[in-house]
Each structure stands twice: as structure tokens, then as C-alpha cells.
Amino acid sequence: MSDEEEIILANLSDDELVEQMMDDLYDGLREEIEESVRILLARGWTPYDILTKALVAGMTIVGHDFRDGILFVPEVLLAANAMKGGMAILKPLLVETGAPRMGKMVIGTVKGDIHDIGKNLVAMMMEGAGFEVVDMGINNAVEAYLEALEREQPDILGMSALLTTTMPYMKVVIDTLVAKGLRDDYIVLVGGAPLNEEFGRAIGADAYCRDAAVAVETAKTLVARKHNQMTAG
């Protein structure tokens, strides 16, 4: 039985080890992920390849199973925690080697809204997928968003609202960005329990994200598209 067998990570071939890392991410095994990252580094893998081919690829599987209702928040949080262990090793090396970034997100709950659990989940999942996340916390006025965007220069602005009374404030923020000619500088993603796609379109967001897994998928797609446009343009 393979379940009983002790796996010596260092004895696995590169391909087997990457497979194993995907399994270990799925199972939220942080120490094993850290060990595997060190092994791949010692074998001469670039930090960027480890990030994209092992960690992000593994988290994509977790994200899909979360989206499909197979995994739930507790498992996803453990997986994200394991991913974070690997990222802690890779992050300084990625900076050193000037590897391309996945992208950066500024995220916050809008003014009037004090609910933050959904926003926190998105932040954790985005970090798990390799994005840099700046969390502005709860109850953010439009000025706070503008200030954070100016300071952080992110690729993505994420806004969350749980209350029906605070959802319209997202439109205030987007309208302000439009008025200042800043709207097209950022990908704007919105989320929160009572929202839907129709609302996202109505207020001028790039996308509504039903849950944290969809947020990650959407962020990856839209960031890639933005990079392509920049290359083409």
C-alpha cells in the first residue's frame, strides 16, 4: 500500500517530487513543502520555476476543487499555509533573481462595511497563488483606496462588501477612479456574499468573483491579458 510507505522526498526524481508537492499542498503539509522547495533549489531549479511549476500549479488544483465544492475553507486555508511556507523561502530569492512577479493586489472592505472574513479568505488565497497582497482592512473610504493605489501601484484593486447597504459604495470608488482618469490603470475585482455578475457589470468592475477561488482564477487571467496587451501595444 502506497499509503503506508514512507516517502523520502530527496529520493524522488524531479517529476515525482513535483507531483508529490502537489499532493502535499492538497493535504496542507507545510514542512514537507518547505523541504521539497529546498531540495529543488539544491538541484539547481530557479526560484521562479519552483513557484510556477510546483507551488502555483498545486494551488490551482486546490482552487479548482474549492470552486467545485470538493474542498472547503478549512482545507484551503491549510493548503495556503503550506504554500506560504514555501513562498517564505522563495521570496527573497525571487527578488534577487529579478523573476517576473505574479502581480500585486490592494484589497479592502468598503466604507460602512465591517465584515471581513470573505476579504481575508481572498487575501489568503491570493497570497497562496503567489500574488503580493496589501490588505487595507475594513471600512475604507474612497480616499483610502486612492491613497493605497498611489502608494502601492498594484495590478489589481479588490473591493468587498457583505451588506446590501454598502454594496453601492463600490460604485462610488469606481466612479471616482473614472473621474480621475485612473480606472484603466487597474483591474478592479469585486466580491461579497450578496453580489452577482450583473451587479459587477452594472457598477463598472472588471469582474465579480463569487468566491476566493474564482478571485484567484480571474486575477490570473486578467493579469495575463493585461501583460499581453502591454506587450502587443
Added chain:
Amino acid sequence: MTDALTELLATRDWLLADGATGTNLFNMGLQSGDAPELWNADEPEKIRALYRGAVDAGSDLFLTNTFGGNASRMKLHAAESRVHELNRLGAELGREVADASGRRVIVAGSMGPTGEIMAPMGSLTHALAVEMFHEQAEGLKAGGADVLWVETISAPEEYKAAAEAAALANMPWCGTMSFDTAGRTMMGLTSAAMVQMVDKLAHKPLAFGANCGVGASDLLRTALGFVEAGASLPIIAKGNAGIPKYVDGHIHYDGTPDLMADYAVLARDCGARIIGGCCGTMPEHLRAMRAALETRAPGPRPDLDTIKTRIGGFSSAVDGTEADSADAPTRRGNRRRRET
């Protein structure tokens, strides 16, 4: 000693609970971002009006304005030192309105989630969660609440912590969870798993069930799940008045009083004993629900198709209780594991 809710349940087949708290308070001028609990001290007349709205519409039980009254949530408003006071005041105002109603009305001390993720995934320890819920429970008890009412919980660990806190406060309690993620709670708990969890508690609730979530149809599917899992305790159904829609710059819930009346009768047919609304449920909805429960005869337990036809479809094809069916999603199989 028997408590007031147990006595009332013994004499009645069904009880009408209340509707929305937040929706009503915003209509009275509560500003988004402010803590509703502060109004227990600052705007007592508005809180009395909130409670009276439910009582006058025929509710047998209403929840106090203390949903976010735990130290973790109050800290966001720098009011964590006022937990006991604000909960006591919320319950005292409730006691006053209930006692003046001229009939037996239960004051249920609302206790919502801490908003934090519990260990090992998050930072909130079991001991700290129990302590926070206990502090809130003592305030509600001091204010004269008949029963503690734990609601909108997602994590089984948090539900258990609240149960322990109720035991420490020596109070009867009820507890509902929010099934908002493909028929499960955000943390993945199914209706059937909640029944098993409740069965194992040392300090059992008087009644348990579901509140909030996604619309009235989903909530009834959850109630059916409780019954099919062999629930022995009375079941609570407190669903939202439909689903929020964005129309002309405003949000409104699409559930009409007629729809909520149908929902209430179906909830009773599903096996629920305590029936109420949640977000978007206003006094006019409660009146229609009361009238329907009083005038329409109980029917057979509805199946999912009947619910769908009567009050609308579900948010997901399955809800996690159909483990053996072909539709059930499965975890990736045969994953290799390291020896631990």
C-alpha cells in the same frame, strides 16, 4: 426548572420567530459601518421600535440587537470594554417590550460569530472563543433574556465554543448555522453533519437549525436535510426574504410577503418548529407568515421539486448530503501520503 421557550414549545406546534434586524435598523437611519449594538445605549427608543415591529406582527420570539456584541466584533468600534453593558441593555429593552405585549413572547439573546477563523487554520483559540461568548452570554442573562440564540455560525468549532459558553452561563440556548456555500456552511459542514455534531454536545440546544444563507428555497432544503438525518431536537428555519437584487442603484430583496408566507408553511411541512425570517424580512412579511401558518392546514413533507415549484430553485445542484449519488463531487482519490 423549565425555561420559557421549552414551556411555549410544549403548548404549540409551531412558533413564529422574527425577521431582519439590520434591514430594519438601516431603515431607521443606522449608518453603514456603525455598530448597531451601540444603539442599545444611545437610541433605546429605536431598538424598542425594532422589537415592537416583530411583536406587533405576531412573532412569538424575537432576537435582541446584540448579534455583533462579542469582544472581537466590538473591538472594531473600540467598544470591547462595553460588551456586558451593551448586551445587558439589548436584553433589558427586549424584556420590557415582551412583558408589555400582553402575551407570552420569548426574548432570545442574539449571539453572532466572532468573525475570526479558529485555530489551527486561524488565530482564535477555543478557550478565547468560549471566553468571548461567555462574556456576552452573561450580559444577555443579566438583562433578562429567556434563552441565548447563537446564529449565522459557519465553523463547527465556533458552535461548540458557544455551547460551552451557554453552559458556563447556565443558560438554555438555541443555535443556527448559515448554509451559504453549495448547501453547506462556509466551512463545509452539511446539514446532516450538523445534526451529528449537535447530538454529541454536552450542553444541547433547545432547538437548532439554519438561518440566513442563500434565499428561502435553499434554507428549506437544509431543513429537509436535518429531518432526513434523524434530528431529534426541534428545528429552526430562519431564511432570507429571497435574494438581493440591484435595481436602479439600490438593493432590495426579491422575496415578497406572499413568497415568505409560502416559505413559512413549507418550512412547517418540512418539519421546522420555530419559523422566522432573516435578512430582508420586514414586519409585513412576518404578518403574512403568521396569517398563513394560522389559516393554512399542514401538508405532507414537500420534496425538493415541490419547493422549487412553489418558491423557486436552489443555488446549487447538490448540498453534500447525497454522498452516494452519482452527482456527488469527490475528493481527488489515491493521494499518496507520507508517514507521519
